[in-house]
Amino acid sequence: MNVMVVPGQRLSNRQINNMYLTILQALNSEQWKTRGRVECHCGQPALYTCGQCELPDLCRMCMVEAHLGSPLHKIREWSERAQSYACVSLRELGLRVALGHSGAPCPHPHPRRMDAITMTGIETLAVDFCGCERATNDGDQIKARGWWPLCGNYLSAIPLAVLRQIADRDEGEDLDAEQFDEESESSDAESEAAESSTSE
Ligand SMILES: [Zn+2]
Ligand SMILES: [Zn+2]
Ligand SMILES: [Zn+2]
Known part of the structure; x- marks a missing residue:
């Protein structure tokens, strides 16, 4: 993954969308991050990591407790055998x-x-x-x-x-369409295909 942003740079909605897709691909790949801390602050093995909040790696219980207000976050579980992370849902970890x-x-x-x-x-x-x-x-x-x-x-x-995210994105797309008039139709089609695949 190589996402470069220059400080102060104003990103178009299309650029943000492409960055989002790149990061999603990285999150879905086997080795999207290196192993973080190995022990949770409670002393249990820290086998879980969240791709959406700035938490250190945590044990199952602490990860569930930290996500009672955000049960839709994407969690990954570390496998010692495979030496990599794999997806696991918070529901599977016991979150209610x-x-x-x-x-x-x-x-x-x-x-x-x-x-x-x-x-x-x-x-x-x-x-x-x-x-x-x-x-x-x-x-x-x-x-x-x-x-x-x-x-x-x-x-x-x-x-x-x-719903707000979708509404904001669609509003941004309308602005984008005006700003990027000069871009070719083929790149529009590509972008639309990518957007529809992420929103399904
Ligand atoms: Zn999270
Ligand atoms: Zn813990
Ligand atoms: Zn009640």
């Missing part, structure tokens, strides 16, 4: 999204699986809906978390942050 109590666990949870749409695909989450007597309906619980429910049975949702 608790609804109805400002993120705290509900004493009467209704556990369900829910698909969340992200910029790079669909992530399945383990969600504990609040089952307390005074609980609001499932849809309102999802909305209170900052997600928008996509079907009537509330088994899939899109985070508002992702």
